Amino acid sequence: MITDLHADKNILEIDGARLWDSLEASGEIGKLRDTGLRRLPLSDADKEMRDLFCTWARDAGCTVTVDQVGNIFARRPGTEDSLPAIATGSHLDTQMCGGKYDGVLGVMSGLEVIRTLNDRGIQTKRAMEVVVWTNEEGARYTPPMQGSLAFIGDLSLDEVLRSEDADGLAFGEELQRIGYDGARALGESKFAQYYELHIEQGPALEAMGIDIGIVVSGFKSHGVKIEVTGRTAHVGPTPMDQRQNALVGAAHLVTAVDGIGWQHHPQGGKATTSQISCFPNLPGIISESANLTVDFRHPEPEVADQMLSEVKAAMLEAADKANVSMAIVDSWSFGDNPFAGECIQHLSDTADAMDVSYMEIRSQAGHDAYAIGKIAPMGMIFTPCTGGISHNVEESIELDRTVPGVNLLLNAMVTAANR
Ligand SMILES: [Zn+2]
Structure with a gap:
């Protein structure tokens, strides 16, 4: 059991090529203008992407459950499975005119964490969960972060299901149409800690030549x-x-x-x-x-x-x-300072033990993690994106500059899950 990276020098590494393949496969679903995506929540493309994620998660040995607003929970059991899980997650929906990595990278990184643990036959004390939150972007239904806000009880189930898109199509009916009106009650999962990895969506990391941002506060x-x-x-x-x-x-x-x-x-x-x-x-x-x-x-x-x-x-x-x-x-x-000191510290300690450089950074965008930060200790990792470009079909990342952040997520989640 890995509890101390310093002592064991047992630093785990993900399979970057496999992560890239997952991102590429996702980038084919809801394609827009060659390099971008239009994968609006509860659309046919969203369903196709969700189906693929669920297949991958089950293939990786996870149990997959869906809650009443369509949030998906892929769970890898722990040896002491009744303890609250260590979770990560992000979103698979995109802007009307979005890129292939905003949100998607966080979900695929979580999946890659699970796959890496499977490769090495590593069991953790606590369960690990990878969560796909419904409608983070707010491009079709408002408000943004609708799934995570409903999960924590800031939005009622009824108001989410009744919300309508510009064509008058109700969230609840569209959710049912794509088969993701799950039975799980909102807020049922309990998280010991929650981490989200996301592209920075700004130019700081690239400009500084640093691959990992540990988010210390938000706007x-x-x-x-x-x-x-x-x-x-x-x-x-x-x-x-x-x-x-x-x-x-x-x-x-x-x-x-x-x-x-x-x-x-x-x-x-x-x-x-x-x-x-x-x-x-x-x-x-x-x-x-x-x-x-x-x-x-x-x-x-x-x-x-x-x-x-x-x-x-x-x-x-x-x-x-x-x-x-x-x-x-x-x-x-x-953005009311949702970041937990214990998670910032754990990410910093893990990065130090891995001997990788990082910078402290502020988040300027909204993320599902902000909502989850209200009910569980939460931390975020940022990775660079080319030119800081996001919410644009030109959004791009470099694998070499992304892998360090995903390795940080992996090692931080594993040590946290063994506490
Ligand atoms: Zn995002």
Whole structure:
């Protein structure tokens, strides 16, 4: 039993070629523009990918269970199986126009950990679980991280199942259609620790020439959906001073939000309007309504909260300018320091024992791990991605620069599972 890497010098290594093969096979499912993926949650491509993962996990000797929102749990039993497991996981869904590694790498790395232990006939005291969380990206159903948030009880089963995509298709019906409406109750798995490996989605590791980032904190993030309400009218005869053009109100707000981002840019703050739709969105008619999704993030939680107030003030000003009304109809936030000291320490100690260099890094994106960090000690490992490019079909990684992080995941999980 491996309990001390220093004493045993028994450092395990994954099979990089096999990990790469798994990523390549995954990259064929839901292919977009040659190098990218569009694998929206609960789509046919998502089903195909889930089926393949479940087959691989069963072939690796895991028991596979699915919960009521479609989260998949692949479990490798431990010798003291009643103890809480050491878990890892990520997501297999992608953005509308996404890459092959965001999320996928974390899941395939977890599978590679299990396969490596099987190769060597290593038994661990605690069970190990690899989890696939449903709908991390929020590209089809909102909010993002829907599966992990439901797992920890931050979203109710009912609200998840009732949520609808842009075509009015309900989550619950689509989940049933692809056969992943599992029986397992939400939150049933108990984790002693949870680790997630993810591509950095930023340029720091590549720029520093370091292959492993141990995440020590996150950026506080807020997301809001804003509805702008105006009144339809003819674009010809309606005088300028009698218009209530929802699109114009939205436009004023979009530039104001960008301005808020620039104001906080020196400290690393960001503000984005990522989505807009308007109705009726036709020639010859002034818009009656517009819907915006606005996202803002800051390394200091209090400033992120302050940015929310600034957005609210900008809404009033923009509404006034365009003679329309605006309301926040949905909101979410994440990133309240979800990282556990014990996991950061364990990853750092393991990296030291393996004699690999790493840097401490902050996470700027949202991850399922943030949700799990509310119910279990959680840590994250970042690996480099070329040019920091993500949420883009050009997203790419180099295997040589990825393997060290996966080896860290492997060794950290094994020693944790033997405690
Ligand atoms: Zn991701």
